[in-house]
Structures are given as structure tokens and as C-alpha cells.
Amino acid sequence: MGSVAIPMWIVATVPPEAHGGGLHLASMVTSFVAISLLVATFVLPSRVRLLTLYLGVERLLRSHRTLALATLALVGAHVGLVLMRSDGPGLALVDLRNAPPRAWAATTATIALVVMVCLAIARRKRRPRYEGWRLAHVLLSNIVLLGVALHVFWVSDLGGHGAGQIWLAVLADVMIAISLHRWVWRPLRAHRNSYIVDEVREESPTVVTVVLHADGHPGVSFRPGQFAWLKLGGSPFVFEEHPFTIASAATEPWRKESKIKALGDFSEILAGLRPGRTVHLDGPHGSFTTDGLTNSSGFVFLAGGVGVTPMLSTLRTLADRDDDRPALLVVAGRTADDLLHRATTSSAATARWWPRRPGSWRSGE
Numbered sequence: 001m002g003s004v005a006i007p008m009w010i011v012a013t014v015p016p017e018a019h020g021g022g023l024h025l026a027s028m029v030t031s032f033v034a035i036s037l038l039v040a041t042f043v044l045p046s047r048v049r050l051l052t053l054y055l056g057v058e059r060l061l062r063s064h065r066t067l068a069l070a071t072l073a074l075v076g077a078h079v080g081l082v083l084m085r086s087d088g089p090g091l092a093l094v095d096l097r098n099a100p101p102r103a104w105a106a107t108t109a110t111i112a113l114v115v116m117v118c119l120a121i122a123r124r125k126r127r128p129r130y131e132g133w134r135l136a137h138v139l140l141s142n143i144v145l146l147g148v149a150l151h152v153f154w155v156s157d158l159g160g161h162g163a164g165q166i167w168l169a170v171l172a173d174v175m176i177a178i179s180l181h182r183w184v185w186r187p188l189r190a191h192r193n194s195y196i197v198d199e200v201r202e203e204s205p206t207v208v209t210v211v212l213h214a215d216g217h218p219g220v221s222f223r224p225g226q227f228a229w230l231k232l233g234g235s236p237f238v239f240e241e242h243p244f245t246i247a248s249a250a251t252e253p254w255r256k257e258s259k260i261k262a263l264g265d266f267s268e269i270l271a272g273l274r275p276g277r278t279v280h281l282d283g284p285h286g287s288f289t290t291d292g293l294t295n296s297s298g299f300v301f302l303a304g305g306v307g308v309t310p311m312l313s314t315l316r317t318l319a320d321r322d323d324d325r326p327a328l329l330v331v332a333g334r335t336a337d338d339l340l341h342r343a344t345t346s347s348a349a350t351a352r353w354w355p356r357r358p359g360s361w362r363s364g365e
């Protein structure tokens with residue numbers, strides 16, 4: 001809301017003699033709101049723990065996509081308004097050979113934004129390799145931000161008014177702080193809190209359990225149901241990282257266990273990890289937890305396959321905390337091997353399982 005309301009208020013305070021009419025004012029509104037939404041779009045997936053804890057990753061990513069589309073629509077409107085303005089260079093801006101640097105910066109940022117949105121939409125259907133797609137997404141987003149920053153710097157009317165200048169400075173500070181937090185502070189924190197591989201246990205032909213222990217620290221505490229990004233390699237600054245739920249009890253933060261299903265190259269590498277190897281975790285993140293649900297008299301969990309992992313952590317934690325509220329876990333799996341919970345659920349849960357073919361169901365406590 002603030003990303004829209006504040007820029008609109010700022011533009012409303014621009015005195016009439018300082019703008020060239022309705023189209024100019026409208027182009028300023030669209031640019032200010034677009035820049036503010038762009039910053040909000042950037043902040044959402046930047047792993048600010050308060051955001052991931054209270055909003056949850058799914059909701060954050062949905063909002064990220066919606067804001068990106070809204071930003072693109074506003075950029076389109078802004079470009080249209082600038083070209084239509086009779087008091088400005090108008091269509092001459094389209095000829096980049098003679099265009100000023102601000103037009104080059106804006107064009108580069110706009111093209112990068114369009115490509116980024118198209119790649120994000122296409123990813124759902126074409127399913128490119130995730131790491132390549134992510135690298136392209138990060139590089140393009142940096143081009144967009146740099147292009148926008150240069151455009152704002154070279155366009156005098158955007159920051160030419162007191163409140164506008166302050167707002168742009170606030171947005172720039174937010175961007176710098178979030179970038180440092182995401183790409184410097186979080187890896188350094190992961191470096192201080194590294195983990196050692198204790199064991200890699202085969203649970204089924206497609207799933208392994210990876211057990212880690214904290215290396216010289218008491219372990220980063222987490223809530224049952226949360227997850228962390230796992231990084232291999234000697235440094236926490238490596239680009240490749242994958243999210244996995246912590247399946248062990250939150251009462252033992254020094255010991256972290258994840259159940260990993262072989263899907264692609266990274267999960268296959270994990271299956272071959274040797275004990276003693278140092279790894280790094282960025283987390284915990286996520287809002288899928290029973291912590292704080294003090295008014296609930298019991299829990300019903302529905303899971304499919306490896307999606308049972310947050311429930312495993314929750315059930316183990318409830319048991320360790322002597323929480324005697326009833327918990328029912330319903331798990332769907334294509335094969336008996338998919339029912340990972342069987343060997344691991346604690347006495348806190350009542351487990352029942354039904355193989356796919358009717359007539360031969362079993363249940364157990």
C-alpha cells in the first residue's frame with residue numbers, strides 16, 4: 001500500500017508551475033509508483049526472516065509475481081505517456097541513435113524487465129534447468145535495477161522535489177540494505193553456523209535421509225515445519241542452493257535431518273555425500289508451523305510423499321515437548337516406499353495407511 005500511496009502523495013505535492021501538464025504529471029505518477037513497486041518486488045524474495053516466517057514462502061512468491069506484473073504494466077503506461085507528451089521529446093526518444101543516456105538506461109531496463117517476466121511465465125510450461133533459469137533471473141534483475149537507478153539519476157523531474165528526493169533516497173537505501181543482507185550477511189551467518197554431515201541413510205530406492213550436526217555452535221534454532229536452503233562446497237557464497245525441510249525435532253537445534261527425494265542432479269549428489277563433509281544452511285524460513293497455535297485442541301495433517309517432512313518435525317517436536325494434544329497424520333503415496341513416515345513417526349501421532357488397492361488396508365498406531 002505504501003509503495004503506491006506515498007509516491008502518489010509526493011506527486012500530488014508537486015506545484016503546478018513545476019510540471020508541464022496532466023500527461024507530465026501522469027508520467028511522474030506511473031514512474032514513481034513503478035519504482036516503488038519494483039523495490040517491493042525485489043524485497044519480497046530476499047529472505048528477510050520476518051517476512052518468510054509471517055507470510056510464508058508461497059505467499060511471498062505469489063506477491064512477488066503479482067508485483068512484477070503490476071510494475072511491468074506501469075512501466076508500459078509510463079513509456080506511453082512519455083512518448084505522448086507534447087512538451088517533451090516525444091517519439092524522437094524511440095530513435096536510440098540520438099537519444100540521451102536516460103533513454104538508453106530506461107530502454108535497457110525495460111527490455112530486461114520484459115525478458116525476465118517472459119522467462120518467468122515460460123518456466124512454468126517449459127521447465128528449463130532451475131539453476132540456469134535462476135542465474136538469468138538474478139542477472140536480469142540487476143540489469144533492471146541498474147538501468148532504473150541510472151534513469152532516475154539522469155531524469156531531473158523525478159528527484160527534483162524535496163519529498164521525491166527523500167523517497168528515492170529511502171528506496172535506494174532499502175535496496176542497498178537488502179542486497180547486503182541477502183548476498184553478504186546471510187552467507188556470513190551461514191559460515192559462522194556451518195554443519196557437518198553425520199550420516200546419509202537410504203530410506204527407499206528414491207529417498208535418503210541426510211543427518212547433520214552443528215560444527216562448534218549450539219545450532220540455529222527453528223520452528224517445526226520450517227526449511228533451510230542447503231549449500232554444498234567449501235563456501236557459503238556458492239550460488240547453487242536448494243531448499244529442504246528440516247524433518248528433525250526443533251528441540252534439538254544442533255541436529256538437523258532432512259529427507260531428500262532424488263529428482264535431479266543436486267538431490268543425487270546429496271545421496272552420495274560422505275560423512276565429515278562441511279555444508280551450510282540458510283535458514284530457517286517458512287510459516288508452515290504449529291508453533292503459536294496454542295488454542296488448537298489437536299491437529300490433522302495431510303501430506304503426499306516427501307511432503308510429509310514438515311509433519312515429521314512437528315510430530316517429533318510435539319512428542320519431545322510432552323504436548324499431549326491428539327495428532328492425526330494422513331499421507332498419500334504411490335508406493336509403500338513413498339510412506340516415509342512409517343519408520344519415523346513418534347508416539348505422538350496416530351498413523352493409518354491404506355495401500356492403493358482396496359481390500360488390503362492396514363493401520364497402525
Ligand SMILES: Cc1cc2nc3c(=O)[nH]c(=O)nc-3n(C[C@H](O)[C@H](O)[C@H](O)COP(=O)(O)OP(=O)(O)OC[C@H]3O[C@@H](n4cnc5c(N)ncnc54)[C@H](O)[C@@H]3O)c2cc1C
Pocket residue numbers: 057127129130131227241242243244245246258259260261262263264265266267268306309
Ligand atoms: C520450501 C521447500 C521445501 C522443500 N523440502 C523438500 C524436502 O524436505 N525434501 C525433498 O526431497 N525436496 C524438498 N523440496 C524440493 C527440493 O528443493 C527440490 O526437489 C530440489 O531442489 C531439486 O533439485 P535437483 O537439482 O535435484 O533437481 P532439479 O531437476 O534441478 O529440480 C527439480 C525441480 O525442483 C525445483 N527446484 C530446483 N532447485 C530449486 C531451488 N534452488 N529452489 C526452489 N526450487 C527448486 C524446481 O521446480 C525444479 O523444476 C522442497 C522445496 C521447497 C520449495
